[in-house]
């Protein structure tokens with residue numbers, strides 16, 4: 322009886338909506354709509370920082386940790402990689418954010434990090450802090466989805482094109498210009514590319530016209546992995562609000578692997 326009443330109620334609602342010419346329910350599961358970004362409230366985040374000082378690991382820690390805490394996340398920050406090797410600790414972590422350039426990682430630390438991500442801990446980072454961290458560790462690079470190899474021309478003006486307008490990380494953002502390093506990377510084709518940039522041939526003539534992913538999401542085991550190549554310095558991001566927005570939204574997305582289902586996609590970059 323109850324279910325029949327509910328059905329009749331819904332039918333009446335639909336009929337009324339047809340009269341008004343408006344849909345009753347927003348179709349939030351429509352694949353053409355961005356899924357909502359998860360909240361950071363209650364998330365346990367490990368923020369690791371260090372390596373080459375030119376990428377401002379301390380400054381980024383001083384900016385990012387208070388922001389994460391303002392989003393009601395619990396943050397443990399570490400200037401070394403020892404937490405990665407602590408399996409009991411890593412089991413409790415929802416998300417690792419790493420800002421460590423041109424450093425080294427022990428086999429035990431690498432295994433600990435990768436095991437945690439395979440089991441569902443998320444990973445997020447930007448620029449060299451995540452994708453130029455450990456040049457001698459291909460399994461780590463298999464997890465990140467890319468490795469920096471060059472930034473032809475150094476710091477220059479270039480533009481970033483948003484490739485995904487129905488993904489919550491880049492939803493509503495327009496293409497933008499930035500003055501920073503333009504990363505040339507070796508990239509796993511099995512990532513979902515969120516934004517790209519096109520190289521000119523001013524510095525290296527043979528890459529003229531090359532379209533390069535700038536931000537992506539992927540999975541490694543059960544863990545969500547997010548990366549943006551933008552972020553040589555905190556000031557470059559402060560000068561380019563869209564670039565900072567992409568990183569913050571990517572952090573939100575990557576934090577939820579243990580808490581909600583992840584999209585299942587295979588989206589080769591050369592399918593763009």
Ligand SMILES: [Zn+2]
Nearest residue numbers: 448449502553
């Ligand atoms: Zn840099």
